[in-house]
Amino acid sequence: MGTPPKPAARRSEIRPLSVGLLLAQDFTLSAFSLFVDTLRLAADESDYSRPIHCRWTVMAETDAPIRSSCGVEILPGSGLTDPALFDYVVVVGGILHNHPRANTTLYAYLHRAAAAGVKLIGICTGSFILCRAGLMEGRRVCVSWLHYQDFRDEFPDHAVIGDRFFEIDGDRITCAGGAGAADLAAALVERHLGSRLAQKPHQVLLLTPMRGSEGVQPHPPMAHEVSDEQVRRALLMMEQNLGNPLPIALIAQRLSLSTRQLERRFDAALGRGPADLYRELRLRYARWLLETTTRSVTDIALDAGFSDCAHFSRQFKALHGLAPSLARPSLRRETLPAPQVLTLADYDRAVTGNSECAGLRPY
Known part of the structure; x- marks a missing residue:
């Protein structure tokens, strides 16, 4: 006789979606907050904000506050945690020309994450950081139309997309930022936890219906x-x-x-x-x-x-x-x-x- 099939896992038994977040100096607050708030609202029933279905950690090399582009500061929750504990490691960029061109500690951590099979995400100009770390060769990169020419100037050998909200290329994901960060977070929730939990944040936040990777950025001003x-x-x-x-x-x-x-x-x-x-x-x-x-x-x-x-x-x-x-x-x-x-x-x-x-x- 064959082994009887295992019963289907109940919702409470599904492993939580786990995300580690790295914020660049002068990061874009809206992209970060929309991404995290989407996880927060999908993580629990009603508006209790308990990290049941989703968990997230803001990491940094030091415990000093990280300044956003609008001046609001975020205090990291931990140092650079073992990347194998996460499903995704997310880099949130911001003011392009304020990024240091080389950060060996950050780059080494991202390479550790990639070697451990963790999916890497660049949001806003976080995609530039992934490219500078040498982690996007042969991959498609999605950027905002605002930084499309900046990207082509710095990375002429990379394939760049400037008309979508986000692009999933295997274990590398890049997002134009802005409201697209909420759409990307919802897509990750849908992939791991199902459409019911993915739709809830957009409804609570009064956003437009979920837009997948085929969603189109508003046309840039000529x-x-x-x-x-x-x-x-x-x-x-x-x-x-x-x-x-x-x-x-x-x-x-x-x-x-x-x-x-x-x-x-x-x-x-x-x-x-x-x-x-x-x-x-x-x-x-x-x-x-x-x-x-x-x-x-x-x-x-x-x-x-x-x-x-x-x-x-x-x-x-x-x-x-x-x-x-x-x-x-x-x-x-x-x-x-x-x-x-x-x-x-x-x-x-x-x-x-x-x-x-x-x-x-x-x-």
């Missing part, structure tokens, strides 16, 4: 990398008025320029006219809404400043290469039928008859 002050100011006006687009002439007037002067400045700085770039900003915003929300195409078209859904669909496809309804991540993953050759008239009839676009007036 003005960030423009040197011409007048063009940068114009782009900021556009980005602040996506739903109710300003006439280009009004933007020029607010900058004490003629429309023609503004167009020449845009062409010199970006090689394109202001109207084209304004439309692209609105269409990029629309795609972000399609990929990160469940709102209807009609609502998103309106939010992006389009009152004609057929026109919105044509412009969206011209820029992104697919119809708005196919920009949903779940639809893009489905197996599509063999492609059909459609005429422009066929396409116009299809989008005009889309029930999602009902109620929008044509131009």
Whole structure:
């Protein structure tokens, strides 16, 4: 006779999720607090905060307080604990240029953790620290769009992603930071403890529904990398008025320029006219809404400043290469039928008859 199967483990018998946290000087407080608060709320029923299902330890080389980028200090709970006691060791970064380029004690500890089979996580610019320690070679690294170029400059041989909340590459995980830290923590809770405990923190913290590794970062402001002050100011006006687009002439007037002067400045700085770039900003915003929300195409078209859904669909496809309804991540993953050759008239009839676009007036 065979050995009878063991009974399924009860929830109380599941081993707690254990996390060790290392905070860089001038670390980002929001990324740290959202990550830890997600663990805290998943760790216990109601709001008792007992570390039953999840346990976390803030570690440091010394017992001195660690200063965050906003000035709030955190007192570490222990020294550098045996990494084998953790499921994950997390490095939370912060102000990029305040990180020391070499910290042999920290790097040695991270290498010990990796050798023990512990998964390593870099949050915010903590990913830079993992790379400086030589622990991300051949791995994909997720960073915030704000630090995308900084990363490419420092690590030209690494594969970098600047449009996702986090990236899981085997036993290395990197996260852009910010609210994405809560999504990453929830994904870890879901992996180890199940979806019920993973969903609770987002509900209690009044966050948007859990966004997995396919979640898309908000589009970066185009003005960030423009040197011409007048063009940068114009782009900021556009980005602040996506739903109710300003006439280009009004933007020029607010900058004490003629429309023609503004167009020449845009062409010199970006090689394109202001109207084209304004439309692209609105269409990029629309795609972000399609990929990160469940709102209807009609609502998103309106939010992006389009009152004609057929026109919105044509412009969206011209820029992104697919119809708005196919920009949903779940639809893009489905197996599509063999492609059909459609005429422009066929396409116009299809989008005009889309029930999602009902109620929008044509131009």
